[in-house]
Amino acid sequence: VSTSRSSREVEVFPTLLFYESLGSTLTFLGIATVLVSLMYLISLHDDLWWWTSFHGAILLIPSIILATFGSHSVSNFLAKRFDRDSQRSERDGAFIAEVLSSLPVQVGQKWWVHHGQNDPRYEATNPLCNWQPHVVVAVERETFAVKPVSVERRRASQSAQVTWLPVPGSGMTASQLLSAARSSL
Secondary structure: OEEEEOOEEEEOOHHHHHHHHHHHHHHHHHHHHHHHHHHHHHOOOHHHHHHHHHHHHHHHHHHHHHHHHOHHHHHHHHHHHHOOOHHHHHHHHHHHHHHHOOOOOOOOOEEEEEOOOOOOOOOOOOHHHOEEEEEEEEEOOOEEEEEEEOOOOOOEOOOOOOEEEEOOOOOOOHHHHHHHHHHOO
16 A cells, blocks of 8 residues: 655555554553553552552553664564464465466466565565566466566566466466466576
8 A cells, every 4th residue: 555645655564553552552541551550559559559550561661662772673574483484385375276276367467476585775664675576468378478567667678577477276276386486486
């Protein structure tokens, strides 16, 4: 999702927006709960202030961790924790290949091809870091051709090399699609 603001393009990432909103909500609720526990303490409700302050502290733990270590460190830790298994990435790729196999391919359609080069010109969250936009230029029964799209001009490069890929859903299993993808890297 992108919006235009005074001729500058601003990218909005829905997942990031969700987590930031969730973190802000937990922080607000945690501070409010701790303040309520202080009111209970002042009004001498010995049994309520302890439980309420504990509840407020629990709500503040994610915010304290993020403030202490930083969001990049926390997300890198979680990514390493959950993405440690290389076979998991392949299973995820197989799942995506199966999902894509149900979609028809049409001439003129945008198609992204993975290059996996971690291009330093782009942030890690930018698809151009590891993917190159292409446009479908020909479709046959079991294969289709794509040409790279110039990122600067957003049009098909005239001198660009055509790459032939298997048509998703052309009788190939997810494993065969992954094998074809590995061989084209």
